[in-house]
Amino acid sequence: MSGFGGGSSCGSCGFRGGFRGGFRGVISADELAAQLTACRIAGPVARRERVLRNCARFAHGDPELRLGLDPERDWPADRLLALLARRCGVSPDPAHRHGPDTLDPELTVRALDALAAVLARTAAARGTVLTGTGHPGPLLGFYAALAGALRAAGCSLPVPGRGRAFQAHAPEGARRCALDYVRRVGVVRVYEETSPNGAPRSVGPGAAPLADPVHTHSPQPVRIALAALAEAGHPRPDLVIGDHGWICGAGRLGVPAVGPADADDPAVFVAEAEGQVAVAVPLDDGARPECYGMLTAYVLQQAGMSQ
Incomplete structure (x- = not known):
């Protein structure tokens, strides 16, 4: 998975550097907005048909679009x-x-500023932060960079519930999954096969590896992680950084949550509008992973956490 470390280059916009401070110099809001459009993270990137279809599915209560959210109002x-x-x-x-439809890059930058402010407050308080993603291909590097900067600032980044198995329900049917962490970012892995005795394989130390992390909308991973913290006698985290079910599932349980969302994921913006999510950042969540390099550097810059 190229782009998850430093030194990568985005072929779409020419950004060179890495998620961890590879960009040199101060990044302006205008410069970032231009790069977001060049990389198709914002600008004319949304598909109108999909936006409208998902609005209708959310309105009709489709759990795949609700992302673990239980709206307080009618939408x-x-x-x-x-x-x-x-x-x-x-x-x-x-x-x-x-x-086509449009994601306004100025709105994206404004939301990134708000996200950076939350990170700065959390870092100053040396809070406990849980990170996780349902978009491990494009966004794992973004979350890992934020997690690394928060740890460097003295925050605790636990990995609760690692290896716990669960059934994830998707349009293609139920899948046997496990919660895992990559660079302290929660991800979901699907079991490729069972162990010789017929039991699901473990993701614990020394266990055979499972499949690569998969795309998921499920809120189950964050619920498992929060339950594991409680079982161990630890308080809830001060912040959850994530997308899809991670951000909506955390917000639904009253845990402060921030993260990105595409325009075809209305649940995250509903959660923000209802006060269940602190910051929702509008952006295309399916670009090449290296395209998020300048965005990541900008967030850490604005939070005063550049490395």
């Missing part, structure tokens, strides 16, 4: 579209049914 599709227009920059016109 019909037209109200969701208006929310996404304000928070992401998509077109508010319900008659716009097809073709």
Whole structure:
């Protein structure tokens, strides 16, 4: 998985450096906004059909789109579209049914500033932080860089529930999974096979490796992690940084949560609007992993945590 360490280069925009301070010099908001558009992390990147379809699915209670969120208010599709227009920059016109849609890079930068402010406060307090992602391919490096900077600032980054198995429900059916951590970022692995005695294989020390981390919307991983902390007698973390089910699942349980979300994931923006999520950052969450390098450097710069 190229792009998870330092020294990578984004072919889309020419950014050279790494997630951990590889960029030299102060990054301005305008410079970042231009890079976000060049890398197609913002700008005309959303598909209108998908945005509208997912608004309708969320409004009808589809658990795959709710991401573990239990909304406090009614959110019909037209109200969701208006929310996404304000928070992401998509077109508010319900008659716009097809073709490209837009994520406003200025809104992305503004939300990244808010995210950086939360990180700075957490670092100053040397808080406990849990990180996790349902988008391990594109975003693992982003989360790992934030986790590394927080640890360097004196924060605790626990890895609770590592190796615990669970059933994840997806459109293609139930999958046998396990919670794991890569560079202290929570991920989900699917069992490729069982052990010789027919039991699921472990992800503990010395165990045979499972499959690569997979994409998931499930809130189960963060629930497992929070339950494991409680079982060990530890308090809840001061902050959860994540996406999909990690951010919505944490927010639903009253844990402060921040993280990115695409315009076709309305649950995260609903959670933010209802006060269940502290900061939702609108961006395309499926770009090449190295394209998030300048974005990551900018967040750490704004938080005063550049390494």
